Amino acid sequence: MTTGQTQLFDTMTRSKRLFEPLEPGKVKMYACGPTVYGDPHVGNFRSFVSADLLRRWLEYRGYEVTMIMNVTDIDDKTIRDSAKAGEPIKEFTQRYTRSFLRGLDALNIRRATANPRATEYIQQMITFIQALIERGAAYVAEDGVYFDIDKYPDYGRLSGMDLTQSQTTERMAKDEYDKESVEDFALWKKSTPEELKRSENEPGIAWDSPWDKGRPGWHIECSVMTRDLLGDTLDIHAGGEDLVFPHHTNEIAQSETLTGKQFVRYWVHIRHLMINGKKMSKSLGNYVSFDEVLAKYSADAFRYFYLGTHYRRPLDYTEDAMKSAEGSAKRLENTLDLLEATQKAPDTNLDLGPRERKLLDEVEKYRSSFEAAMDDDLDSHTAIDSLHAMSGAINEYLTTTPNKGVTLRAQRTYHSLLDTLGLFEKRGGGADKLTEDLIRTLIDLRNHYRKEKNYKSADEVRNRLTSLGVTLADNAEGTSWKIERK
Numbered sequence: 001m002t003t004g005q006t007q008l009f010d011t012m013t014r015s016k017r018l019f020e021p022l023e024p025g026k027v028k029m030y031a032c033g034p035t036v037y038g039d040p041h042v043g044n045f046r047s048f049v050s051a052d053l054l055r056r057w058l059e060y061r062g063y064e065v066t067m068i069m070n071v072t073d074i075d076d077k078t079i080r081d082s083a084k085a086g087e088p089i090k091e092f093t094q095r096y097t098r099s100f101l102r103g104l105d106a107l108n109i110r111r112a113t114a115n116p117r118a119t120e121y122i123q124q125m126i127t128f129i130q131a132l133i134e135r136g137a138a139y140v141a142e143d144g145v146y147f148d149i150d151k152y153p154d155y156g157r158l159s160g161m162d163l164t165q166s167q168t169t170e171r172m173a174k175d176e177y178d179k180e181s182v183e184d185f186a187l188w189k190k191s192t193p194e195e196l197k198r199s200e201n202e203p204g205i206a207w208d209s210p211w212d213k214g215r216p217g218w219h220i221e222c223s224v225m226t227r228d229l230l231g232d233t234l235d236i237h238a239g240g241e242d243l244v245f246p247h248h249t250n251e252i253a254q255s256e257t258l259t260g261k262q263f264v265r266y267w268v269h270i271r272h273l274m275i276n277g278k279k280m281s282k283s284l285g286n287y288v289s290f291d292e293v294l295a296k297y298s299a300d301a302f303r304y305f306y307l308g309t310h311y312r313r314p315l316d317y318t319e320d321a322m323k324s325a326e327g328s329a330k331r332l333e334n335t336l337d338l339l340e341a342t343q344k345a346p347d348t349n350l351d352l353g354p355r356e357r358k359l360l361d362e363v364e365k366y367r368s369s370f371e372a373a374m375d376d377d378l379d380s381h382t383a384i385d386s387l388h389a390m391s392g393a394i395n396e397y398l399t400t401t402p403n404k405g406v407t408l409r410a411q412r413t414y415h416s417l418l419d420t421l422g423l424f425e426k427r428g429g430g431a432d433k434l435t436e437d438l439i440r441t442l443i444d445l446r447n448h449y450r451k452e453k454n455y456k457s458a459d460e461v462r463n464r465l466t467s468l469g470v471t472l473a474d475n476a477e478g479t480s481w482k483i484e485r486k
């Protein structure tokens with residue numbers, strides 16, 4: 001594995017740049033996580049899967065990646081919706097944090113090195129805000145503490161805003177707002193009378209601070225947690241494109257004002273998932289739930305659907321696209337099935353003839369084209385094309401008696417590339433030796449019943465296995481089995 005050849009599109013410079021971390025071989029990466037106020041939906045996961053892809057690719061390229069993804073468990077929305085649900089905010093956000101983590105696992109998204117919660121960092125946030133006030137970049141107003149964006153000359157550079165015309169005298173208390181509202185933003189919000197009342201018998205709503213009881217604004221949380229866990233300068237900061245403004249713009253202003261150093265070396269932003277031509281989002285109410293999709297399609301189809309399109313290109317959720325992803329993923333997986341079956345067959349072909357050489361050449365060629373595509377700003381769409389070509393070459397080779405040494409080499413390469421995409425990780429359901437032996441014993445029992453023409457008992461064994469997710473297939477060589485992934 002070699003480092004130092006991956007290009008990433010950096011939002012700040014609006015160009016693809018060769019990726020080089022600050023410290024050779026090590027990557028400090030941060031991805032903005034979810035605000036936990038509802039079950040995650042299909043739209044949220046495009047950016048999480050893409051961040052996972054980036055991390056996996058850097059690891060494949062030999063980097064040691066430390067990745068942090070935060071969980072926002074205090075903000076306007078968690079306060080509002082926990083009240084609506086009549087539930088303490090802590091229980092409310094914990095429930096949705098669990099549901100988010102379950103979603104990550106279901107989609108084979110590798111867990112981050114840490115998932116810090118905003119409420120665990122309130123003291124550090126207060127200290128950070130105090131330092132900003134001391135530097136004259138923040139001020140106390142009647143409803144909270146605000147960052148004075150006039151004090152940060154580069155404000156808005158990330159999103160390419162022209163601020164020469166704007167003289168900011170207005171303040172923005174809300175966490176989310178659009179580009180038409182370039183205003184000083186809240187670092188600390190004093191609790192409203194309702195929030196104060198709620199906080200009397202409920203933790204997690206208001207905290208003591210030098211500026212009355214209140215809570216942090218959303219943007220300060222990421223500046224504080226990145227600094228605490230990764231230091232002043234991050235190699236990569238990733239997130240959905242909607243975070244460029246105001247969230248990331250504000251993170252930069254806060255962090256660089258405090259440290260005087262560059263906050264982030266590469267800004268990676270992921271396009272929204274669309275549905276019927278609109279951004280899929282909870283607030284627009286046009287979302288498809290995660291469970292709804294996983295009830296119909298495999299997790300691999302789901303990942304394939306996201307990765308089949310480059311992360312900066314538009315992607316529309318449709319049933320047809322999901323069906324087609326399922327079919328394409330199955331084709332790739334079928335090659336793994338064939339390769340595994342080959343390894344179980346007796347070794348009869350020891351030739352290293354023209355067919356073998358041709359296969360090895362092709363595998364090498366498609367591996368190179370896969371790597372080149374991924375190094376080009378994670379072009380997973382083109383990379384997957386190479387994988388299909390490799391799969392075709394392997395399938396073709398396996399139509400006659402294969403040389404097992406050669407297929408094993410092909411299998412290793414094929415597998416290692418699938419791993420960078422996080423596909424088919426739950427193959428075999430992680431069956432250990434004992435599980436395999438138990439399944440084999442039950443298959444023998446079923447075959448014994450069949451020989452005795454006791455089909456009722458034979459079917460019973462098969463059905464019980466099916467209900468556990470183990471499917472059987474009878475063929476000329478006997479009975480094979482597979483743990484279905486769901």
Ligand SMILES: [Zn+2]
Binds near residue numbers: 032222247
């Ligand atoms: Zn963030």
